[in-house]
Each structure stands twice: as structure tokens, then as C-alpha cells.
Amino acid sequence: MKNLHKSFGDNHVLNGFNLKLYEGENLVVMGKSGAGKSVMIKCLVGLMQPDSGSITINDHDITAVGHDELDMLRTEIGFLFQGSALYDSMTVRENLEFPLRHHKDKIKNFQGTEFLVREALANVGLENAIDLMPSELSGGMQRRVALARALILKPKIIMYDEPTTGLDPITAKEIIQLMRTIQDKYRTSSLIITHDVDCARVIANRMILLIDGINYIEGTFAELSASKDEKVRAFFKN
Ligand SMILES: Nc1ncnc2c1ncn2[C@@H]1O[C@H](COP(=O)(O)OP(=O)(O)OP(=O)(O)O)[C@@H](O)[C@H]1O
Numbered sequence: 261m262k263n264l265h266k267s268f269g270d271n272h273v274l275n276g277f278n279l280k281l282y283e284g285e286n287l288v289v290m291g292k293s294g295a296g297k298s299v300m301i302k303c304l305v306g307l308m309q310p311d312s313g314s315i316t317i318n319d320h321d322i323t324a325v326g327h328d329e330l331d332m333l334r335t336e337i338g339f340l341f342q343g344s345a346l347y348d349s350m351t352v353r354e355n356l357e358f359p360l361r362h363h364k365d366k367i368k369n370f371q372g373t374e375f376l377v378r379e380a381l382a383n384v385g386l387e388n389a390i391d392l393m394p395s396e397l398s399g400g401m402q403r404r405v406a407l408a409r410a411l412i413l414k415p416k417i418i419m420y421d422e423p424t425t426g427l428d429p430i431t432a433k434e435i436i437q438l439m440r441t442i443q444d445k446y447r448t449s450s451l452i453i454t455h456d457v458d459c460a461r462v463i464a465n466r467m468i469l470l471i472d473g474i475n476y477i478e479g480t481f482a483e484l485s486a487s488k489d490e491k492v493r494a495f496f497k498n
């Protein structure tokens with residue numbers, strides 16, 4: 261993302277935000293509530309149009325591509341929404357089949373829907389939940405199903421919007437561990453949005469702090485947590 265701007269009326273949320281995600285890395289973006297993290301990630305996946313700036317994914321300018329090309333690109337990108345955003349009226353199986361049905365072309369080379377659904381659930385340790393409704397799952401289980409759904413098309417890039425928010429510390433740790441295991445297995449590049457410092461410490465190869473609508477500071481967890489800048493220190497002192 262280069263020089264991204266996005267405003268809602270007088271609310272200037274992004275004021276020239278830059279971000280580069282390298283192959284195979286876990287990049288964490290931290291920012292306080294309302295800083296514009298979800299807005300940024302929605303621009304990145306084409307759910308929201310930036311006012312200006314450019315976004316390139318795998319050499320495609322996503323602000324310029326047509327609907328079909330954007331759809332194709334979306335199969336390369338997994339997105340774990342803030343919350344879990346499962347379809348309440350569908351079973352776990354149907355939730356996982358949904359992206360498969362939408363992207364029939366991509367899965368032609370895969371081993372069939374049933375196999376993919378079971379494999380995705382096995383990856384998150386929830387094979388037995390296949391016929392349950394989301395309302396019958398705990399919050400942590402819902403997050404796992406959402407993770408399975410985000411990964412079912414074996415995307416090259418996965419974006420997580422607040423993967424641990426709303427979970428107890430132990431379940432949050434399990435989800436982080438799961439993210440790491442899955443990334444090792446499929447060698448995905450990951451963009452992780454969080455305000456969970458523990459999550460960042462464990463998973464980040466590199467971090468960006470989103471402050472005042474810009475990439476205020478970048479570096480490793482160790483570098484950022486040692487910063488003398490007041491705005492940066494605010495994230496790390498507890
Ligand atoms: N569709 C919208 N219309 C108008 N304003 C919006 C819209 N979406 C977001 N905003 C505003 O943009 C700002 C950033 O919101 P955003 O959801 O990106 O915050 P965030 O950093 O993800 O916060 P949190 O950590 O609480 O999830 C907020 O002031 C919000 O009110």
C-alpha cells in the first residue's frame with residue numbers, strides 16, 4: 261500500500277499510510293481502537309475504496325482491476341474478519357463450503373469439497389463440529405471455524421483482523437499457536453492486525469504502528485518496545 265488516504269467527511273482516518281508485506285513474513289499492524297486498522301484492511305481486500313493511493317497485490321493494482329480479476333485475487337487471500345463473521349443460519353460444513361462454491365474454478369484441481377472441508381476442520385482440530393450450527397459453538401471454536409474457512413482455498417496471503425480479541429488468554433494463546441502451525445504448514449504470508457501485545461510478541465517478524473493515519477514507526481517487537489517515543493511507549497507499558 262502506497263500513500264493511502266481515506267476520510268469519512270471530516271474524519272481523516274488514513275493520511276498517507278504505507279505498508280509492504282514480504283513473502284513468508286508475519287507482519288503485525290498495531291494501533292489503538294479507532295485508529296483505522298479495519299479501514300486499512302478493508303481497502304486492502306477491496307471491500308472499501310481508498311480516496312487515493314495505490315494498492316498492489318502480487319503485481320495486480322487492486323484499485324484498477326475489474327470485478328472478475330478481483331474475485332480471482334481474492335482466492336489468493338484469506339481474510340479472518342474481526343469477530344468471526346460466520347453465517348448464523350448455516351452449519352459449520354456449509355460455512356466452509358461457501359467459499360468453495362463461490363470459487364469453483366480454483367478448486368477444480370483440488371480433491372473435492374468434502375475432502376477440503378474435512379481437511380480444513382482437521383487443521384483447526386474441529387472435525388467433530390462439522391454438523392453443528394455456529395450458535396452451538398463456543399467463541400474460541402467459532403474463531404477456529406472462521407480460521408478454517410479463511411484457509412480453505414489455501415491462500416498465499418492471509419489477513420487477520422483482531423484474531424484474539426474477545427477470547428480468554430488461554431484460548432487466545434491456542435489460536436496464536438494454531439496460526440503459527442498453519443503458516444508453517446502452508447508457508448503463507450500474513451498480515452495480522454491486533455492490539456494484543458502478547459500476540460504481537462509471539463508472532464511478529466516485523467511490526468508497524470498505525471498512529472495518526474500513517475505508518476508511524478516500523479521495526480521488530482524488540483526495537484519498538486525499546487522506543488523512547490511517548491506514542492510508541494503507550495502500547496508497551498502496562
Ligand atoms: N463505513 C464507515 N463510515 C464512516 N466512518 C467509518 C466507517 N468505517 C470506519 N469508520 C471510522 O473510521 C475510523 C477507524 O475505524 P476502524 O474500524 O478502522 O478502527 P480500528 O482501528 O479497526 O478500531 P478497533 O481496534 O476498535 O477495531 C473510526 O473513526 C470509524 O468511526
Ligand SMILES: [Mg+2]
Nearest residue numbers: 297298299342
Ligand atoms: Mg477494527
